Amino acid sequence: MPEPWLYPPPGHPVRRFLRAILDIGAHPDDDDEASIRKIRLNLASVLFATAALVWLAGDLLVDGNPMALAVAAVPVLAGGNLLLFRRHRRGGLYGPPQLGLMLAFPFAAQALLGPTPATAGLPVWAILAPTAGLLCLGGKGSAPWFAGFVAITLAAGALLPTTAQPSALALACHVTLVALVIYVQLRFAMGQRNKTRERLADAHRQLRLAQERSERLLLNILPAPIAARLKDNTSTIADGHPEVVVMFADIVDYTRIASGMTPKAVFEMLNRIFCRFDELCEQHGLERIKTIGDGYMVAGGLHAHPIEPHAAMATLALDMQATLRNHDFTDGLELEVRIGIASGPVVGGVVGRAKFIYDLWGDTVNLAFRLCTEGEPSTIQCDSRAFERLHGAFAFAKPILLMLKGKGYVPVYRLQGPRIFAAPAATVIQPTRAT
Secondary structure: OOOHOOOOOOOHHHHHHHHHHHHOOOOOOOOOHHHHHHHHHHHHHHHHHHHHHHHHHHHHHHHHHOHHHHOOOHHHHHHHHHHHHHHHHHHHHHHHHHHHHHHHHHHHHHHHOOOHHHHHHHHHHHHHHHHHHHHHHHHHHHHHHHHHHHHHHHHHHOOOOOOOOOHHHHHHHHHHHHHHHHHHHHHHHHHHHHHHHHHHHHHHHHHHHHHHHHHHHHHHOOOHHHHHHHHHHOOOEEEEEEEEEEEEEEEOOHHHHHHHHHHHHHHHHHHHHHHHHHHHHHHHOOOEEEEEEOOOEEOOOOOOOOOHHHHHHHHHHHHHHHHHOOOOOOOHHHHHHHHEEEOOOOEEEEOOOOOOEEEEEEHHHHHHHHHHHHHOOOOOOOHHHHHHOOOOOOEEEEEEEEEEOOEEEEEEEEEEEEEEOOOOOOOOOOOOOOO
């Protein structure tokens, strides 16, 4: 886009006219570079033709030389070539003739008008050709035009007769007109450069914002260390962790409760509950792994964190129960949650490529899931390893033996709350078989 100072106010007919001229030859398939070159050459053509006709009109009025009309054919041809370019849009048929007319104009005028004081400064016009070539074609493309300028200037100086007494006023007019044309082109080019820089800076800002959004989205899907590795590593990510505490939680009988609600209400309620659970996970330094329907999976100890993961997981479980007991939060619904907690080794990794997810596998995961699904409403059931790490700070009910599929009878310890007044041996009880 050209600089605003080249235009009248927005909506002005002259502004629309100038815009139409500069856009001559534009094509939808043009890239930015091609579009800029066409606009600059159009501007150079218009400025050259206008300045040349202004000077010829002045020479005709002052000297009355009718040959000025013949010389006017050069800028008129430049204007005609511009109009033809509007139809064929072929730069190869447009650019070289325009630059050639700029190069030939001063020497054709000098030859036809003769050696008068008014024509003594004409050769300076030839500099418009390499200047326009430099702005429109770049350094390499303008080199032949500069060589042509040097050659034709030397040839004209040797072959064309000149006056010994050039007119200072005429020379000043030539220099002023040529300098004005060059100045406007340079200002225009600088304006385009600045706008290109602004667009590039804006593109960088948009790219940075898009990258930040992508990273936030990635962090919503994956743990931060895994997300960092995934950005730098396209190979399979799978790690063994010797001691991880895993929790599964699901809302008791939520399918029946949700059957009397609209789909939107079901979604809003689950989203509210899980968002609150996510806040609690972040507060306690634990990782939400995934949700499955109304089920919620959390892990602790996967990555370095200052909070002891077993105690954090027990506190999280109690906070989740307290959240669902708040009827203001649940819109009056009577909601209960079953929770299973197990501790031990797991394998964690990223599954999939186009649509990936971070997940955990292993006997510890299976055990936590069974402890959840086989539990009673509003219970927090822990395995032996979790109990060993928690019983010093938390109180447990009398342990039971629970039949779990694929496991047989296993001792299960039901978390009741923080240990405050309980005696040290109160929680160490021999398991009894569940009836």
